[in-house]
Amino acid sequence: MAYSQEKLVEEKVFKDPVHRYVHVRDRVIWDLIGTKEFQRLRRVKQLGTTYLTFHGAEHSRFNHSLGVYEIIRRIIDDVFDGRPEWNSEQRLLSLCAALLHDLGHGPFSHSFEKVFDLDHEAFTQKIILGDTQVNAVLTKVSKDFPKMVAEVIAKTSPNKLVISLISSQIDADRMDYLQRDAYFTGVSYGHFDMERILRVMRPKEDQVVIKQSGMHAVEDYIMSRYQMYWQVYFHPVTRSAEVILTKILHRAKHLYKKGYQFSYEPIHFYSVFDENITLHDYLKLDEAVILYYFQMWEEEEDAILRDLCIRFMDRNLFKYVEFDPAKEYKKLSELSTLFTKAGLDPEYYLVVDSSSDLPYDFYRPGEEEERLPIQLLMKNGEVRELSRESQIVDAISGKRRTDHKLYFPADLLKDDSSKKNIKKQIRNLLDL
Amino acid sequence: MLKDHAKIMQAFAAAGEIVGRKKLQKMIYIAKKVDFPFQERFQFHFYGPYSEELTLRVEELCNMGFLNEVKEKKGGYMQYRYSLTDEGMEFLNMNLVELPALEDCLTDMNSQNARFLELVSTVLFFDELEVEEVKEKIFTLKSKQKYTEEEIQQAYEYIESLKGKVVPV
Numbered sequence: 022m023a024y025s026q027e028k029l030v031e032e033k034v035f036k037d038p039v040h041r042y043v044h045v046r047d048r049v050i051w052d053l054i055g056t057k058e059f060q061r062l063r064r065v066k067q068l069g070t071t072y073l074t075f076h077g078a079e080h081s082r083f084n085h086s087l088g089v090y091e092i093i094r095r096i097i098d099d100v101f102d103g104r105p106e107w108n109s110e111q112r113l114l115s116l117c118a119a120l121l122h123d124l125g126h127g128p129f130s131h132s133f134e135k136v137f138d139l140d141h142e143a144f145t146q147k148i149i150l151g152d153t154q155v156n157a158v159l160t161k162v163s164k165d166f167p168k169m170v171a172e173v174i175a176k177t178s179p180n181k182l183v184i185s186l187i188s189s190q191i192d193a194d195r196m197d198y199l200q201r202d203a204y205f206t207g208v209s210y211g212h213f214d215m216e217r218i219l220r221v222m223r224p225k226e227d228q229v230v231i232k233q234s235g236m237h238a239v240e241d242y243i244m245s246r247y248q249m250y251w252q253v254y255f256h257p258v259t260r261s262a263e264v265i266l267t268k269i270l271h272r273a274k275h276l277y278k279k280g281y282q283f284s285y286e287p288i289h290f291y292s293v294f295d296e297n298i299t300l301h302d303y304l305k306l307d308e309a310v311i312l313y314y315f316q317m318w319e320e321e322e323d324a325i326l327r328d329l330c331i332r333f334m335d336r337n338l339f340k341y342v343e344f345d346p347a348k349e350y351k352k353l354s355e356l357s358t359l360f361t362k363a364g365l366d367p368e369y370y371l372v373v374d375s376s377s378d379l380p381y382d383f384y385r386p387g388e389e390e391e392r393l394p395i396q397l398l399m400k401n402g403e404v405r406e407l408s409r410e411s412q413i414v415d416a417i418s419g420k421r422r423t424d425h426k427l428y429f430p431a432d433l434l435k436d437d438s439s440k441k442n443i444k445k446q447i448r449n450l451l452d453l
Numbered sequence: 454m455l456k457d458h459a460k461i462m463q464a465f466a467a468a469g470e471i472v473g474r475k476k477l478q479k480m481i482y483i484a485k486k487v488d489f490p491f492q493e494r495f496q497f498h499f500y501g502p503y504s505e506e507l508t509l510r511v512e513e514l515c516n517m518g519f520l521n522e523v524k525e526k527k528g529g530y531m532q533y534r535y536s537l538t539d540e541g542m543e544f545l546n547m548n549l550v551e552l553p554a555l556e557d558c559l560t561d562m563n564s565q566n567a568r569f570l571e572l573v574s575t576v577l578f579f580d581e582l583e584v585e586e587v588k589e590k591i592f593t594l595k596s597k598q599k600y601t602e603e604e605i606q607q608a609y610e611y612i613e614s615l616k617g618k619v620v621p622v
Contacts, residue, residue: 134494135492140494142496175497176496176497176498176499177497177579177590177594179593179594181499345517346455346458346517346544347517347518347519347540347544350547351547353455373455375455375458375510375513376509377457377458377506377509377510377512377513380494380504380505380506380509381505381509385508392498392499392500392503393498393499393500421509421512421516423509423512425513
C-alpha cells in the first residue's frame, strides 16, 4: 500500500479540552507529529506573554496545531466528502498543511520576529523544504509533496480551495485559536457555534462559502474575534510585558554590537544578532532557552539589561496611560527630554505601543480586493459578501477602533531618592 | 517613537495623493523590496502581497487626523483616496525620517496603474525563483489578470529601474 494511503492499525486519539478528541488514522500524520520539529512546538506558547495576564494561558503551538488539523479533518471527512466540488485527493495535502501551518513560529513569536526582522512563515517553508525530519516524512509521500504542502501554507498554491480552508477570513486556524485561547485564558468571549459553521461550509470553485442559513453563526464568530482582540490579545498588561520583552532583546543586541562582555555569553543569540541565522540555529531557540538567558541576565553588569530582565521575570511591568498621538506628540518629545535628564534612557523606558504593533485582522469586506471576503451562498445559488447581508458585520467592519498607550516604569518615577524635581515634572505630565 | 507611522506618512508626502488601497499596498511592498526601510510585514494573499499591519497603520493615521481618506463609489465597488493633512505635515516636520530617493521611486510608482503594480509586486514576491518559474506562478495564480510575457518582461525592467534609483542608506 502506498505510504500516502497507509492507515494505523488502531486509530490514535489525543484528549483535547476544546475538541474533546483529536483523531489520527493516517500514518503520515502520525509520523509528522513524531518529528522533532513538530515536537518543538510544545516549547512555544500559543499566546506568548499572555500568561502574565491570564495565568491559564500556558498552552502551546503544539496544542493549537493539532486542533487546526482536527477541524480540517472534520470538515473534509464529515462535510465535504462525497461532494462533487471536492476532490478527495486533496485530503492528505489539506491535513498536512493544517498540521504544519505554524511550524516556523519562534519563541515569543511576534516580538522576537519584530526585533530581529525574522519571518516565521519563511522558517515554516525552510523546515518543510529543508533537511529535516518533517521533510523526510513528506518526501516519502512523493518527491513533490513537501513543495505542495509548503505552497498551501504560503498561500501560493494553485489550489485555492485548500488554502481558503486553512487560511482565509473564516478558517480552521482562527476557529481553533479563538476557542482554545478562550478556554485557557478562562474568559467568556471567544465562544461560537463551530459545529454549526462546519455544517454550513461548502466548497465552491476556488473558495469555501457559507450557506445563508448559517449567517448568524458566522456573526457570532466575527463578534468573538472582535472581543477576543480587545479583551485578550491586546490586553494592556500583556502589551506591557511585550514592550519589556522587546526592549530586552533590543538591549542585548545593542550591547553585543558594541562589543560588551556579557558575564554569561548568549551563544544561542549570536547568529540572530549577526543576522545570519541558520535553520539549525533557529530550531534550537525556544522559550525555555530565552527565559534561561533572561534569568542569567538578571545579574548582568549593564543596568538597563539587568533591570528589564528582573522586571520581566518578576512581573514588575511598566504602567501605562492612554496616549493620543495627534494631540500629545509634542508632550512626548518633552517627556523624552525629561526622561534623559532623569537618567532613564527613553529608548527603553518610554514606549508608545499602538494597535498596529499587534496586527489583528478585523473582518474586511474586500472592497478593493485587498482580502478575499466571506461569501454567503444564497438559496438561488448566487454568492453575496457577508457584510451586505448582515447588519452586525457591516457595523463591526465599518469605522475601526485604534488604540495607543504610553508605557513607563512608574516605580522608578516615584523614587525620589535622585532627580526629585525632574521626576516630579514627569509625574505631572503623566498625571501620576 | 512612532517612527513607523512617520515612514508611512513620508511615503504620502513623497507620492502625493494615492488612489486605491490595493495600489497603496503594492507601492509600499515594492518600496520595501527595493530596500526602503518600511517595517510592515507582508503575506501573499489571493490578490498578491498584503500587509494587515499597513492597513491598520493607515487606519490609525486616519483616526489621528494625519491622513485624509475619501471614500467614493466606482462602478460596483468602493474606492479610497488618501492624502496627508496639514496636521500630518506638521507632525512629519517634527519627526523627519531620512529616506533618500523615496520621492523619486514613489512618484514613479504612483504614475503606474494598480494592475501593473500588482504584477511587479508578484514578481518581487517570487524573486528567489528562476524567471521561468515566476512566469509559471503568474500565469497560474494570476490567470484572471491575463498578464502577457511582454508585461512580465516590463515588470522586471521596471524593478531594475527602481533599484537604480535607490541610494544605499
